[in-house]
Amino acid sequence: MIKAIETILIDIPTIRPHKLSVATMSTQTLVLVQIQTDDGFSGWGEATTIGGLKYGDESPESVAVNIRQHIAPLLLQRDERQVGALMYRLRKNIRGNRFAKCALETALLDIQAQRLGVPMSELLGGRLRDSVPVLWTLASGDTAKDIDEAQMMLDLRRHNSFKLKIGLSSIQHDVNHVLAIKKVLGAEVSIRVDVNQAWSELQATTAIQQLQDGGIDLIEQPLKAENRAGMARLAERFSVAIMADETLNGPQDAWEVARLNAADVFAVKIAQSGGLTQAKELSTIARLAGISLYGGTMLEGAIGTMASAQLFSTFDELEFGTELFGPLLLKQDILAEPLQYRDFALQLPTTPGLGLALDLDKIAAWRRPA
Numbered sequence: 001m002i003k004a005i006e007t008i009l010i011d012i013p014t015i016r017p018h019k020l021s022v023a024t025m026s027t028q029t030l031v032l033v034q035i036q037t038d039d040g041f042s043g044w045g046e047a048t049t050i051g052g053l054k055y056g057d058e059s060p061e062s063v064a065v066n067i068r069q070h071i072a073p074l075l076l077q078r079d080e081r082q083v084g085a086l087m088y089r090l091r092k093n094i095r096g097n098r099f100a101k102c103a104l105e106t107a108l109l110d111i112q113a114q115r116l117g118v119p120m121s122e123l124l125g126g127r128l129r130d131s132v133p134v135l136w137t138l139a140s141g142d143t144a145k146d147i148d149e150a151q152m153m154l155d156l157r158r159h160n161s162f163k164l165k166i167g168l169s170s171i172q173h174d175v176n177h178v179l180a181i182k183k184v185l186g187a188e189v190s191i192r193v194d195v196n197q198a199w200s201e202l203q204a205t206t207a208i209q210q211l212q213d214g215g216i217d218l219i220e221q222p223l224k225a226e227n228r229a230g231m232a233r234l235a236e237r238f239s240v241a242i243m244a245d246e247t248l249n250g251p252q253d254a255w256e257v258a259r260l261n262a263a264d265v266f267a268v269k270i271a272q273s274g275g276l277t278q279a280k281e282l283s284t285i286a287r288l289a290g291i292s293l294y295g296g297t298m299l300e301g302a303i304g305t306m307a308s309a310q311l312f313s314t315f316d317e318l319e320f321g322t323e324l325f326g327p328l329l330l331k332q333d334i335l336a337e338p339l340q341y342r343d344f345a346l347q348l349p350t351t352p353g354l355g356l357a358l359d360l361d362k363i364a365a366w367r368r369p370a
Helices: 060-075 083-093 098-116 143-155 171-185 201-213 228-237 251-259 276-289 302-312 360-366
Strands: 002-019 024-037 042-046 131-133 136-138 161-165 190-194 218-220 241-244 265-268 292-295 345-347
Touching: 002 060, 002 360, 024 060, 024 098, 024 302, 042 098, 042 302, 060 083, 060 098, 083 098, 098 276, 098 302, 136 143, 143 161, 143 171, 161 171, 171 190, 171 201, 201 218, 201 228, 228 241, 228 251, 251 276, 265 276, 276 292, 276 302, 292 302
Parallel strands: 136 161, 161 190, 190 218, 218 241, 241 265, 265 292
Antiparallel strands: 002 024, 024 042, 131 345
């Protein structure tokens, strides 16, 4: 039985400012959730957001309060082994709160996999790969700094694909910035851009033509999430891949995007989808509709990152890789042994559950006072 559910907020500085069109991040708040059972098992989940309420409708504080006050009472003293029934109970009684639900489902699956002695991936359809490719996001906004950073990552064999956050500056400034980096890094290095909904359809049409001509491989969410018709027109007009992100908030959204042919690629995010099993449904819809997959992130720490990797390892295809670099953006890790990034990929452990050993002293040191 579930005997305790705890939420922990920890604030960790980033290694450099991370600029998006909606916010500039210098600190990331991780929302950690721990579920304990009466027979000694402990599972962890994470509900980290980006940019507070500037990005979405959940914040770290709202996640913590809603779990403590409204969601935990629905789970306490119930059988943690009945993960599907518990998540159905939450979906039936709690509207929205996708990030909170994801953290709780992750913790429940962590316990279940530990109990069975298997990696979490085996509860999600079965692992097809022991590592997932990981790109690095260049988001300093400075062309020279971004080039130097990319070349360092290539030399370290840590990342060989890069995504640039744009949309904060003028259209032409952003296009020039991206193409200058692409020119230096060359044809063998994949460059993508993430606009985070910053453009109008007219602006997108002008910018995407130049980016396509310059050899850019993918354009992520150029238009507002609700403008799926506009996304469909862009996907029809251009040969460069158009990726849906903020418009995907669960399987129903994925079905609508697929029905409208409003994307060539889905960015699958476990928290944005409402949990691991919901995110798995997104991948199924994509496969049936002939849409490619990309493993997205909310810049989670190690727990959310590894939960995502466990799911992404089960996808039949992962054509555009992942961006599971969140822990590398933080100045402090929360693990006894850090995640293993090498040969341009994140390595998955074979130990039960998430396969992570948390450093509780580090968590305590960065924990926000209650």
